[in-house]
Amino acid sequence: MTSSVIRVDDLSASYQKNKVLNDVSFEVKEGTITAIVGPNGAGKSTLIKTMLGLHPKLTGNVRFWGSPFKTAKKKIGYVPQRGSVDWDFPTDALDVVTMGLYGKIGWFRLPSKKDKEKAMNALKKMGMEAYAHRQISQLSGGQQQRVFLARALAQDAELYFMDEPLAGVDASTEKAIMTILKELKSNGKTVLVVHHDLQTVPEYFDHVLFLNKTVYAHGQTEEVFTTDNIARTYGGDMQWVGKGDQYVIQSSSH
Template identity: 65%
Template sequence: MSAIDVKDLTVAYHKKPVLMDVAFSTPKGKLMGIVGPNGAGKSTLIKAVLGLIPKASGNVKILGEGYSPKNKKVGYVPQRGSVDWDFPTNALDVVLMGRYGHVGWFKRPSKKDVEIALDCLDKVGMKEYSDRQISQLSGGQQQRVFLARALAQDAEVYFMDEPFVGVDAATEKAIIALLNELKEAGKTVLVVHHDLQTVKEYFDWLLLLNKKTIAVGPTEEVFTSELLQKTYGGKLTFLDQSTIVTQ
């Protein structure tokens, strides 16, 4: 059984297709990158899979079942820019939101839940900021808090929408180390990613997307100049094997 199976997924805004017949399968325990040009539908794909936006057609299964927002086995880290960081709450409370699937929305978190939340903050280097209002945190710190919230959920499959955007090098290094820990623990992680220079270093499974599936599979097989040019419409320049420039 695959962790994620998507078949014939189409999404349209105002009757204009944004994604067309997207199909891919992700084995369990993979750290998968979703790569494509701006406007390719990468974020839209994640939102459609999670039921956050309506699908025009298609079928989605996560761990062999149709997805429900109540599914405790699925965690989601949205783009940082889509979050209201002025909401009056502190870092610990944000992470405790990840425990609601275990606790229930109308019950108070237990001492154990608080300990788990603090441990997750510690894993991302944010425990000392647990009482800090999220509006007072830097962009990288905010991203770490949202990652801690996903960890607190203790999911089997994680979807992360551009977690490296707007963070410093130290935060990016900490995030990828944590994602690798999740993979080693048998979790499956899907990451919308924009930096082609780090794709081969970060991901062992890859989806090339440009409104439709261009290619999907092991990174060493999919991350080729031919398939990248097909994905980006010829708007790439390969300076050498490790340097790619988008035009």
């Protein structure tokens, strides 16, 4: 039986007085790739940040392998939204990836040759070795995203959180990222991805969590990715074009 990696019980959070998560509960099994989907303002990014202790919770409990985040954090990798990062910071791609190792090597010890090799191998995996010494501000959006994913890979985590990794990237970068995510899954890793494109959910993810401040549905994609669950989660934001299973999803929110 597949073991549980994440268990969230009655998690609530707010921004100022605006409640953005309300009694969120779900469980994630090992070796799965889960899409977190929902309309703008649904609390998708807040959910990840609250689970990782980056945003305060009001109520609830989050456990990783039965332990709190502080105990499990060395086994967890996080790729934030690209827009939340200061890309003008004067550093190159290799240094950004090497920073992903500081949790293991310590902030006050210089990275060894072996650490640098590990970081370079992660860049190679994302097809970015030629840009290792390029300033991150000089990279395109897709290249920046590849560097950020390489940083997470260098951590060699057991569990990965990714906040909109496919947003605004070109087709080749999207393909490269999904190849890596499926490879992580095949190696027994667990991945949670905030995702905006409903049409690619069945192709990319084996599990899906519908979130709009609370969980509307969660489970295997083939079972819960239904027009009913999509409509309940997105409410009036959805329009349906086509008939039967041959529908095109048009949403006013991304």
